[in-house]
Amino acid sequence: MAGLSLAGLGKRYGAHPAVENATFELATGEFLAVLGASGCGKTTLLRLIAGFERADSGTIHLGGTLLSSPAHHIPAERRGIGIVFQNYALWPHMSVARNVGYPLEVRGMGRSERDRRVAAALESVGLAGFAERRPAELSGGQRQRVALARCLVMGTKLVLLDEPLASLDLHLRASLQDAIADLHRKSGAALLYITHDQAEAMALADRVAVMDAGRIAQIAPPAVIYREPATEMVARFVGRGGIVPVQVTRAGEKGRAPVDLFGCPAVVRCRADQPAGAALLCVRPEDLRLAARGEPSFEAVVKRTHYQGGSVAVELVPTARPGALLAMTLPGHSVLAAGQRVALSITDGWIVPAG
Amino acid sequence: MSPLPRRGGWDSEPAVFLALLLVIALLAVLPLGRLALEGVAAPGRSLLTSVLAARQTWVAAEHTVVTALLGTLLSVAIGVPAAVLLALSDLRGKAVLVFAFMLPLLIPPQIIATAWIELCGPASPLLRPLGLAPRAGVPNPLYGAGGISLLLGIEHAPLVFLALNAGLRALPRELIEAAQASGAGFWRCLRDIILPMTGAPLAAGASLAFVSAIGNFGTPALLGIPGGYNVLTTLIYRKLAGFGPTVLSEVADLSLLLAIIALIGLFFQGWAMRRRDTSMTGAGAPLRAFPLGRWHRPIAAACWGVVVLIVALPLGSLLATSLEPAYGVPLSLATATLDNYRYVLFADAAAGRAALNSLFLAGAAALVLPLLALPLGLFIAWRGSRIMRLAGQLAELPYALPGVVLAIACILVLIRPLPLLGLSLYNTIWIMLVAYLARFLTLALRTVTAGYHQLDRAMEEAAQMAGAGFVRRLRSILAPLLAPVATAGAILVFLTALNELTLSILLWSTGNETLGIVVFSLEQGGDNLSAAALAVLVVAATVLLMLLAGRLARRLPRGALPWQV
Secondary structure, eight states: OOOOEEEEEOOOOOOOOEEEEEEEOOOOOEEEEEOOOTTTSHEEEEEEEEHHSOOOOEEEEEEEEEEEEEEEEOOGGGTEEEEEEOOOOOOOTOOHHHOOOOOOOTTTOOHHHHHHHHHHHHHHOOOGGTTOOOGGOOHHHHHHHHHHHHHHHHOSSSEEEEEETSSSSSHHHHHHHHHHHHHHHHHOOOEEEEEEEHHHHHHHOOOOEEETTTTEEEOOOOOOOOOOOSSHHHHHHHHHHEEEEEEEEOOBBEEEEEEEEEEEEEEEOOTOOOOOOEEEEEEEOOOGEEEETTTTEEEEEEEEEEOOEEEEEEEEEETTTTTTEEEEEEEOOOOOTTTOEEEEESSSSEEEEEE | OOOOOOOOOOOHHHHHHHHHHHHHHHIIHHEEEEEEEHHHHOOOOHHHHHHHOHHHHHHHHHHHHHHHHHHHHHHHHHHHHHHHHHHOOSSHHHHHHHHHHHHHHSSHHHHHHHHHHHHSSSSSSTTTTTTSSSTSOOOOOTTHHHHHHHHHHHHHHHHHHHHHHHHHHHHHHHHHHHHHHOOOOHHIIIIIIHHHTTTHHHHHHEEEEEEHHOOOHHOOOOOOOGGGGHHHHHHHHHHHHHGGGGGGHHHHHHHHHHHHHHHHHHHHHHHHHSSOOOSSOOOOOOOOOOGGGGGGGHHHHHHHHHHIIIHHHHHHHHHHHHTTTSSTTOOEEEEEHHHHHHHHIIIIHHHHHHHHHOOOOOOOOHHHHHHHHHHHHHIIIISHHHHHHHHHHOOOHHSOOOHHHHHHHHHHHSSSSTTTTOOOOTSHHHHHHHHHHHHHHHHHHHHHHHHHHHHTTTTHHHHHHHTTTHHHHHIIHHHHHHHHHHHHHHHHHHHHHHTTOHHHHHOOOOOOOHHHHHHHHHTTTHHHHHHHHHHHHHHHHHHHHHHHHTTGGSSTTTTTTTTOO
């Protein structure tokens, strides 16, 4: 059976559309990250699915049941969806065990069965000895795990996570990423993970949905998002690299097309239906290299270098196009200085489909 | 693990919402609306015109406005320096000063007036030993416009203080530091930056002091009635006490006149509050205290001098009077007696009954109102419901308008038997309870709403996702989390209700007297000793409750308790 299914979902605040025409399916057990800058509508999307906001258009189905449509709204408390809040939302007046067991308490489950399930859930997030503690006595990472356990215990089919790592120290994030991956594996639930951190999204998710101004710009596996961004916004938002104007000299064929990049000919990847003409090329750092003598190349000026230990991140401005910016990575021993002119060639690239 | 089914059920949130709207409609809108209707559309009479034509009406209205304006001036004169010193300087002992300074607001006017009458009377236990007391037979110098204005000013100075203090604390610290960096000293800062920027809160506080002054009953009743100096509240009381419900239409018109004067003040207050430049409120960093330096001693001495004058001396003479064996017998260790306490506690049936009635009324209000405020605050603070926000504003009216207005409005609605039930609440204790609930709802609502604004909404949303329905969320999540604010609200309601006089004196019937009424009647009837003893007990209870609520303070949002700023 289908997991979560959104069709034409929309929500506006006054004249401002917060979410527009969101349509996608999330299979049972799948892990989807929703990635976007703040204000892109990702939080509204999560609140629509959770049932805190009413849909203005479109539908939300879970396991074949209609949850939301403009005429129909199942309240959040009857959706049976788990949610991990950004600041965990643990109830300070309850012990860890009661926090975790609350969904079962609400459903009228008996004491002994409840205790058993709570113990199992705490065990599975590595907090077996913490049942009687108060949330205030826990560290940030432990609170996070309690919030995960509270979702686990419900045996829900869908868990929503609202930037769950945003308020944690960098070194804690890795361990909690593991905990979340663990939760995903053990529960078999579908996970919808809201984040503005692309590294997190790429590392955890089966698929990533990139949101821009209320719309889902692209939804695809992380590698596809990175290698074949569907829009200019996705190309700029995800990964480093540059977007530069090119001339497509012949219509694409079998996913490749010849282009003219600042007078330098190259063959790059493209959509099957890429026509000839002006286009935008997405060039990732690994697609660029310093040209060998005699090789077709174009000239660029080094704008800035960042030593990163072992490698150097270099920003370059093509001489033919002073407004554009390219990025590449060179070995740490390379000596390039700002202002230096270099000859570049490209080994690969992706023609961003015209909007 | 398969998902657990949640027991289906009916969503109670809309039902609770409607029930709350109904409660506010019945408590606030119905009585005040009925009163307004009485003024514009009473059938077959032109009483409004006849009341307005009476010279008596205009004399009382003029007295009301004059004493209130003079009182407000005095409140500003006391409240402004107090707020500036306590909010901006490094004066020591601020907590105690604020507490003492708040007492005149929390001790009921009839007790303050009683205390001052004792302080300034010919039998003054404090002035007489110094040879400063007026001669016997001379009317108390406080009787009349001067004394009324003086006490109104003292009683409502805390309102000016509170409003200005809040405004001062909201000042962005950078603006003051920028002035200091430009070379401005304390006085320049105060004159050029601080006071100009806090004009709006000051005006709002002064308006509030004015509205409270025109609604005050205890002060002009004890100081005005003996000399025949009537204000609107006392005129209404005397007419109703003298002629009963037959003059209901007439007093309704008088209370409408009072309400209109109050509304002008409230309108001005609202206007001043809206004029506040909210973009100019501080980010939360507290102002650095201005060092008083070599002025510390004289200023501290002056502050304590004021506290002694407006709090300690009157309360001291109240205490002294309560220990006198007979009125006018000089008090000494040899003559001091607890007989007066013994009398009011055990012998006087009315005092005992009144204590029970007051405890019942205040206790019921303190129990019911926080329970109403809990869901009401949720709809106002978190759901952003416009209807409920409007309802919340309407619920402020019975508190903001003079108590006399609410009392007359309640009589108008409840004098006839209730529909369907066929019984009348008039002349029972229940009409008093209804009026108390209407008047003090907003006290509980304000504290609880402030609590909601400080609580993370995810607390409720997490419970919702866990499957908890509305009532269950209120009970198991929100009520425990808001228990400290709800308790503070309950104590505030209890404290205010225990000291209530204005509503009670117009609504009571034999057997249903309250503490306020008994103190008032004893003092008015000339039994100053018993009045003093009972008043001392009430003051002691008030201070005890303030301290009790103060113990909760650490767990409360800032400003939940008026006397902790």
